[in-house]
Amino acid sequence: MKLATWNVNSIKVRLPQLLEWLPKAQPDVICLQELKAEEARFPRTELEAAGYTCAVNGQKTYNGVAIVSRSPLREVVANIPGLADEQKRVIAATVQGMRVVCVYCPNGQAVGSDKYEYKLRWFAALRNYLSAELQKQPRLAVAGDFNVAPEDRDVHDPKAWEGQVHVSGPERAAWRALLALGLKDSFRLFEQPEKVYSWWDYRMMGFRRNAGLRIDHVLLSEELAQSCTSSTVDKAPRKLERPSDHAPALAELSAPR
């Protein structure tokens, strides 16, 4: 079972790249973020032709998430239940006995801004939601764009980024509060090369200089983490013409015994 997450930054623009990437990477489940499209404009037909079924929580212009899967998606739940939020950032579904939560966490814009406060409130709500989900289903995966680089080694230039949004103390504390639920950052279950990132600024030749951040993550509950055999970032789609600024992150799980 291969689980992927990819912030596509417009499903309309990136559909050709997604359709090219799927047969190469062969993911079983893909969590997509920043669709920037309403559900009616989601390319369901094209993805079904590629062998996938979709659960979509979209909106016009901003945000929007989807889970794309080879196996049927059951018990689909959109958004964080009980959280008043116009922004479509979450969708969850059960696939092959595993609960998958796809998240597009707020950007936060700048430390101290209204959007930053919203980000921290939102993370607190996410934590409560995931805590309840774990009670119900111990086989839980949370994949998406978290907009937090958990440690300095996830940042190309920690000095330049010190105290900035995505790395600030409160954001990293919110990240650790998710781990404290018993979730593991699948990437850190393994020895990894240095300077692996999942996002690079479009400007200043960010990708060419590998000036990036690792902000796209696959979190796994203890039970799923035990069956995880690899966790990587696939930089290949970021090298194409007209790429998303994010690359896909993947985790591979062996069949449970």
Place this chain on the structure above:
DNA sequence: ATGGCTACGATCCGTAGA
């Protein structure tokens, strides 16, 4: 110099991303 891309929607620039 606080910029530099990219996507979107209704313009001919503003908002947002990170």
